[in-house]
Amino acid sequence: MIGIGVLRGMGVTFKTFLETYPWGRGLLRALRIPTTNGLVTVEYPDVKQQHHERFRYFPFLVYDQTPDNLRCVACKICEQECPPACIHIIGPAKDEQGRPAKAHGRTYPVEFDIDISVCMSCRICVDVCPFDAIEMDNQYELSGFDRFGQMVFNKDKLLKPNDYFQRIKPTEAATVDARLAAKKK
Amino acid sequence: MNSQTHPIETELLEVSLGPQHPSTHGVFRMNATLDGETIVKLKPVMGYLHRNHEQIGEGITYIASFPFTDRLDYFCAMSNNFGLALAIEKLGGIAVSERGEYLRVIMAELTRLINHTAVTGFLLNDMGAFGTPLLYAFREREKILDLFEAASGSRMMCNYVRPGGVREDVPEAWLERAEKLVDGYPAFLDEFEKLLTENEIIRQRCQHVGILPKELAINASATGPLLRASGVDYDIRKVDGYSIYSRFNFRVPLGTVGDVYDRYYVRILEMRESVKILQQALKEIPTGAAISPKGLAMVKAPRTFRPPKGEAYGRIESPKGELGFYLVSDGTPQPYRYHIRAPSFVNLTILEDMCLGHKVADVIIILGSIDIVMGEVDR
Numbered sequence: 273m274i275g276i277g278v279l280r281g282m283g284v285t286f287k288t289f290l291e292t293y294p295w296g297r298g299l300l301r302a303l304r305i306p307t308t309n310g311l312v313t314v315e316y317p318d319v320k321q322q323h324h325e326r327f328r329y330f331p332f333l334v335y336d337q338t339p340d341n342l343r344c345v346a347c348k349i350c351e352q353e354c355p356p357a358c359i360h361i362i363g364p365a366k367d368e369q370g371r372p373a374k375a376h377g378r379t380y381p382v383e384f385d386i387d388i389s390v391c392m393s394c395r396i397c398v399d400v401c402p403f404d405a406i407e408m409d410n411q412y413e414l415s416g417f418d419r420f421g422q423m424v425f426n427k428d429k430l431l432k433p434n435d436y437f438q439r440i441k442p443t444e445a446a447t448v449d450a451r452l453a454a455k456k457k
Numbered sequence: 458m459n460s461q462t463h464p465i466e467t468e469l470l471e472v473s474l475g476p477q478h479p480s481t482h483g484v485f486r487m488n489a490t491l492d493g494e495t496i497v498k499l500k501p502v503m504g505y506l507h508r509n510h511e512q513i514g515e516g517i518t519y520i521a522s523f524p525f526t527d528r529l530d531y532f533c534a535m536s537n538n539f540g541l542a543l544a545i546e547k548l549g550g551i552a553v554s555e556r557g558e559y560l561r562v563i564m565a566e567l568t569r570l571i572n573h574t575a576v577t578g579f580l581l582n583d584m585g586a587f588g589t590p591l592l593y594a595f596r597e598r599e600k601i602l603d604l605f606e607a608a609s610g611s612r613m614m615c616n617y618v619r620p621g622g623v624r625e626d627v628p629e630a631w632l633e634r635a636e637k638l639v640d641g642y643p644a645f646l647d648e649f650e651k652l653l654t655e656n657e658i659i660r661q662r663c664q665h666v667g668i669l670p671k672e673l674a675i676n677a678s679a680t681g682p683l684l685r686a687s688g689v690d691y692d693i694r695k696v697d698g699y700s701i702y703s704r705f706n707f708r709v710p711l712g713t714v715g716d717v718y719d720r721y722y723v724r725i726l727e728m729r730e731s732v733k734i735l736q737q738a739l740k741e742i743p744t745g746a747a748i749s750p751k752g753l754a755m756v757k758a759p760r761t762f763r764p765p766k767g768e769a770y771g772r773i774e775s776p777k778g779e780l781g782f783y784l785v786s787d788g789t790p791q792p793y794r795y796h797i798r799a800p801s802f803v804n805l806t807i808l809e810d811m812c813l814g815h816k817v818a819d820v821i822i823i824l825g826s827i828d829i830v831m832g833e834v835d836r
Contacts, residue, residue, distance in 0.1 A: 281652040
């Protein structure tokens, strides 16, 4: 009979409609029809979605204890490997005589800029960094009005402590810390 | 008045459909010549989303092309990665770890579920069933994207598969979650089919519309569900047996007529087969390293990978058809030539033959049934 298929389809729609209300789910349960929790949307600005630990957005630079003790030594590997070429490094820093200046026994970059409007969050910089100096952040509310003032992150904006890294990505930070400790020995 | 009838003078009308139109799936334009409402000529116009991907690929290392392949066909990032990884492995002779093989197959099949569910939703959207089927499809897609985010860190631009395996192993309890989702998927498909398959309106809109004969499909080198809906048994997973597909037990569903309805139904059946592959893969997956040592070295230092002079072609059965990556190496860390055989692009070339003689409204659903993503067409 013509029309049966349409009616059956409407039955599916009606069941989904019922699933979005608690009383509807109760009704379906009473009728012994298997249900799911029909609500899947997150009301974003009020409720924030719980992201997975590996969720990545833009990179940041890790420092230990104090901001001048950053792990980056300005080797420029990430700058070279970045597919859209959004990393820009000036350095390593030099002293008056032209010799490489050191802080905490390491060379350091004078400038480290990431143009986050170009960055495509691919995580290749993290993979290639031999010093575990760059990691992926999970901050995503970064919109702004100004192309170069707000979208180009300089060193001050990129530097974040290792505690922060441990907080947002505990598993990954633990392996990185273990690797660095093994290297020190 | 005499009884002689005068024919009404008519003329052909040229209509430009797109490039900015919700039914053209991105920035795609069709120059259609109409006689009344019937199509007499149709010319696809491409190139609005050209991003110079192949040329960029020749200036960066092999590894650095992976994030760009995510953006080819943004619905199937994982399987695009997979194709390039296969080509690089052939070129450089990289062994793949056993767990990596399984994870890649799992990801590729989950991608097929995403793609076929979403494209069915979009097809129905084109047909005028606004919202409902598309949102049901996206609700299911969301669950799989959550799994992708947990494994790779990103929902759509996964950048996860690497030569030699996958970039990092899946997190704890991921496989159990995937298993739960895969086991629940047939129930969703049943419901989805109840909504669509027997629906009289869909049958009247789709059956015997946009028929692609077997011979023409082969001549135009169409691949994927488009070709199989025309009744040609050609699935690269079976034909090539790349990766570990030869270990799994699955069927290649075929259509008989080659119309829009067959394409829709072949996709539904393919999803059921994908669920079978996934169940087998999730059961058999071994423990161990997710990436082979050579692959890991390449991830850590992309410039140390200098494949010998030569060429390689790696292809996979992407959800849309044969996705091939052709690489020519001149011994440097960057490819000398990098070319992509994109299924959407090749399948799109026979659009005119399918549309001739049909009405304008049918063109929209024929285009929807081919399943194109402009990112892949223009590259």
